[in-house]
Amino acid sequence: MRQLNVAIIGCGTVGGGVWQALRRNQDLLEKRAGIRLRVSCIVVKDPDKKRFVRLPKRLVGSDWKVAVDDPKTDLVVELVGGVATARKVVEKALGLGKPVVTANKALLAAHGDSLFEKAKNRQTGLYFEASVAGGIPIVKVLREGLLANRFPRIYGILNGTCNYILSRMQEEGEDFSSILAEAQLNGYAESDASLDVNGLDALHKTAILASLAHGFWVSPGDIHVEGIRHVTNLDIGFADRLGYRIKLLSSILSRKQDRDVTEIQATVCPTLVPYNHGLADIDGVFNAINVHGDIVGETLYCGQGAGAEATASAVLSDIAAAALDSLKLADGTAEPTAPCSGCQWQPFTALTQNGKVIAWEDVVSKFYLRLTVTDAPGTMAQIANVLAENTIGISSIIQPEGHESSSVPLILMIHDASVRAMNQALKRIRNLSVVKAAPVMIRVDHFQ
């Protein structure tokens, strides 16, 4: 059995998880892949730091350059996180023609195009199963399992922290900040949770999935993103009365596809999901991806989207794939039909030169609208007039009774309208004297 030497750069949560999982199942993994895997080096910032795993002293290094450069290193596993150092690590390894496994969604979303280009030029591979949805092998499913399909619709719950917070808000009736604080205490949220709750983590994953599915490089900057900070208990409660749950939903919809240009709609935002849809049931830290293929129909993939172990499962699967590809390259038997990555399936940028994400303003959707209004005659008429003038239809209204204060909530469910029309109407509505606070607008998706 041939052997591959693996340098692991970074040993935080994910790196520690990979080391532990490898300790547990190395025999099995080697038998299944038919390759001997040897961790030759684990690079950490501070070798003396206490960690949740014990690392053999002889393997621990503190200079990633030495580890990557080492001629004995066949494969580099980048688990540094962040963008700055991680980018240098990956670029250096690829520059040396060494394959790289990474779980780094932020890095790929920011610099994936140039990194994949570099891998292609150096005839080596960049593997990233762990970068989206943790333990769910969604990259493999899209790239290989559903290879024969176009993807008219992909929906995802891609951030476990947000999903945990929203689930708990729904169950407990407590507000965002107290649930967040509790989640931070028990380890379900980072101490700096802004990447998660502002939607950026989900955004990075959405950009990667969109690129994979549609064959052009989708930049995160082109995707509309909203986090969950503005989702209140009031909204969760009204949504519930209307038959919906609020989820931070990624959606990637195919809009137009012809020879010249592929147009998609890609968004990450809190969304009202009907109770009877499978994604409404995905609770807590779980991730789920609902993939519509034009041949296969609707499919659903669900599992833990983060955490040391789930992510380690994906990293190890990629290490095995990279190891196999890499041995082929070492033999000079690189697959000539897939010149770009050293792996047998074309990377996602191989398909289309021209792709485009439609602007948020042009997105057409149903909406949930919560206004804070004066409980006085004529209020509804004024609001309804503004909506009518912007050709926006109302599908249902809730105005709860029994409020003593002069300001009451008014919930409007809006028929399909463009974001542009909604923004125009809301600008005018906000200026009405009967409207007492900034309107709250949340997307509604019926998955049709």
Add this chain to the structure above:
Amino acid sequence: MRQLNVAIIGCGTVGGGVWQALRRNQDLLEKRAGIRLRVSCIVVKDPDKKRFVRLPKRLVGSDWKVAVDDPKTDLVVELVGGVATARKVVEKALGLGKPVVTANKALLAAHGDSLFEKAKNRQTGLYFEASVAGGIPIVKVLREGLLANRFPRIYGILNGTCNYILSRMQEEGEDFSSILAEAQLNGYAESDASLDVNGLDALHKTAILASLAHGFWVSPGDIHVEGIRHVTNLDIGFADRLGYRIKLLSSILSRKQDRDVTEIQATVCPTLVPYNHGLADIDGVFNAINVHGDIVGETLYCGQGAGAEATASAVLSDIAAAALDSLKLADGTAEPTAPCSGCQWQPFTALTQNGKVIAWEDVVSKFYLRLTVTDAPGTMAQIANVLAENTIGISSIIQPEGHESSSVPLILMIHDASVRAMNQALKRIRNLSVVKAAPVMIRVDHFQ
């Protein structure tokens, strides 16, 4: 771009679906895989038969031997179905060193061991994604995506026809035979549905998944199977009152694993699934597989398990994989680390020589028991005594009131007990004079 010539043997539902899907997405598939695919021949029993797809006359042949033998044929896709002819087709192709793609679960369950052995000896590949759970790429997920995991628990709803019938029985309150007749009318069940409703189709898929997950050849003959014919509305109703739905459930549980022998429990039978478990929500013709990996944790995969299109999606993915592997073999660059199948991942029989499925009698489970008894003093005492003598505990009892007849149903929920103990007790219970009909025993699973 290099070209591969594909002979499709058999053009029924699946073959027609593959042809149509290839017509629709051939460009995309070729771009993604980086290979040109050319269907060189479609072999059918009767070239003049009317079919739901139009086949180009020049491609249609009627002699599979000629097509497989043809030196121009690079890849054989066996979609004949059944075991007799299909086996000959696959053996001949593998014998010639030609890779084979098949959707044939019955063939693999019956002769997979010798067919994989043949593929190994001839250094070619046998691809079978489409044989389990239609469009859900579960074979790829288990073999590659979750490569680093052991699989303590796998549960599946693997037969769409049974799931459709049970879902409709639950919704409509109608009995098995009328729902089956309706399903046959509208095409959700074959005119001869016995393979489905007797559980054999699910059995074949379960044998394949168990072999994949545990690395030894699991024969269908070693797996306990019950169909759904004996599931009545009465049982569905009582299960509902107790908080369960009845599903035809495949379960593959790891029982003991050491150097010498791997012991698993594998069963296919109607099972009470608690409402709060994800599998209880899988309705209609959908399939779902719940996979517990020791590293990744719990994951769920869901999609259409049968039908022309879903199955075609899997067949095309396998054609692309086989094509890529096959070009490597043609170059003499077969991956030396995976000598067994021509594909880069070891086939599932590579791991363990000694594996064993524990006998049904030794299975320990909770059970639902429905007895038909005389509504007279002492009845419960007699039954409870027999159970107690066999050390079987009762966790709850329903004896519905209001029956006028002398015979009434008595529902007992049984704590963990072995099938052996249950059978012994039921033999005695059946002979009690207060018991008026054969007892009904259905497994209960709490997925713990």
